[in-house]
Amino acid sequence: MKIGFIGCGNMAKAMINGILAGNLASHGEVMASAKTEATRQKIREQLGILAAESNREVAEYAQIVFLAVKPQFFEEVLAEIRPAVRQQIFVSLAPGKTIAWLQERLGDGAKIIRTMPNTPAMVGAGMTALCKNEAVTQEEAAAVCALCDSFGKTEMVSESMIDVVTGVSGSSPAYVFMFLEAMADAAVADGMPRAQAYRFAAQAVMGSAKLMLETGEHPGVLKDMVCSPAGTTIEAVRVLEEKGLRSAVIEAQRACVKKAKGL
Numbered sequence: 432m433k434i435g436f437i438g439c440g441n442m443a444k445a446m447i448n449g450i451l452a453g454n455l456a457s458h459g460e461v462m463a464s465a466k467t468e469a470t471r472q473k474i475r476e477q478l479g480i481l482a483a484e485s486n487r488e489v490a491e492y493a494q495i496v497f498l499a500v501k502p503q504f505f506e507e508v509l510a511e512i513r514p515a516v517r518q519q520i521f522v523s524l525a526p527g528k529t530i531a532w533l534q535e536r537l538g539d540g541a542k543i544i545r546t547m548p549n550t551p552a553m554v555g556a557g558m559t560a561l562c563k564n565e566a567v568t569q570e571e572a573a574a575v576c577a578l579c580d581s582f583g584k585t586e587m588v589s590e591s592m593i594d595v596v597t598g599v600s601g602s603s604p605a606y607v608f609m610f611l612e613a614m615a616d617a618a619v620a621d622g623m624p625r626a627q628a629y630r631f632a633a634q635a636v637m638g639s640a641k642l643m644l645e646t647g648e649h650p651g652v653l654k655d656m657v658c659s660p661a662g663t664t665i666e667a668v669r670v671l672e673e674k675g676l677r678s679a680v681i682e683a684q685r686a687c688v689k690k691a692k693g694l
């Protein structure tokens with residue numbers, strides 16, 4: 432199956448590496464375009480796939496075309512590829528660009544899938560939400576899900592949930608990295624070398640997420656397991672509550688979703 436990427440930045444590279452590693456396409460079956468020659472050279476040399484200067488060439492080549500440029504560039508990119516629209520499936524990664532908006536620019540019969548991935552896809556641990564328009568068959572949606580499974584987990588959602596997904600998993604790695612940095616800063620303040628602090632903090636966060644996913648336990652139950660009566664953890668929990676950690680996260684994430692709706 433021929434797969435195309437319009438734009439080849441952080442997300443596209445992660446997806447391409449997953450697709451190639453999962454043997455879902457060979458190097459000769461994947462083509463990507465980019466704005467600059469420097470990136471196109473990296474596409475050829477580092478990813479070993481076909482590089483295109485023209486976005487239209489990618490749309491003409493591929494059966495599945497990932498739209499992997501920033502939302503601000505969608506208008507110009509869609510105008511460029513509009514004459515090449517036939518029965519290929521367009522997979523958008525952009526927040527804010529609704530199926531209706533994309534369909535207006537690609538034509539009524541265009542097959543469109545809207546997704547929201549995240550950067551842990553770079554290590555095969557991504558989370559991708561997808562929704563589709565009526566022109567895309569269940570088999571076609573399954574084929575795109577299979578591609579996304581190669582760099583993490585996937586779930587079909589209703590389009591009304593895509594902005595919410597942007598808040599809870601598309602953007603949330605950034606909040607988690609801030610939390611990790613803060614934990615490491617505290618450990619450094621108490622004398623631990625920084626590299627070692629990152630290892631301890633990251634392993635604790637990864638292990639906690641794994642524990643929750645694998646046991647299916649409520650996070651409150653897992654939190655309570657750590658908090659010994661009159662112990663150390665409850666002291667930290669008390670300060671986090673006092674400083675408004677939960678409220679800060681809720682408000683931050685809702686601001687993210689609001690921004691996604693406006694893009």
Ligand SMILES: NC(=O)C1=CN([C@@H]2O[C@H](COP(=O)(O)OP(=O)(O)OC[C@H]3O[C@@H](n4cnc5c(N)ncnc54)[C@H](OP(=O)(O)O)[C@@H]3O)[C@@H](O)[C@H]2O)C=CC1
Nearest residue numbers: 438439440441442465466467470499500501502524525548
């Ligand atoms: N990063 C993230 O965590 C996530 C991003 N997304 C979405 O994924 C999409 C891609 O994001 P990301 O990978 O981070 O972006 P990057 O900025 O890393 O990459 C964007 C790519 O688009 C290329 N580009 C820019 N303009 C054009 C154009 N006119 N024609 C062809 N290519 C062009 C750039 O080329 P060049 O390199 O030559 O400049 C670059 O390769 C965005 O819509 C983003 O909102 C979704 C979820 C998570």
Ligand SMILES: O=C(O)[C@@H]1CCC=N1
Nearest residue numbers: 526549597601602603
């Ligand atoms: O910040 C952004 O707009 C993109 C979308 C989700 C993650 N990064």
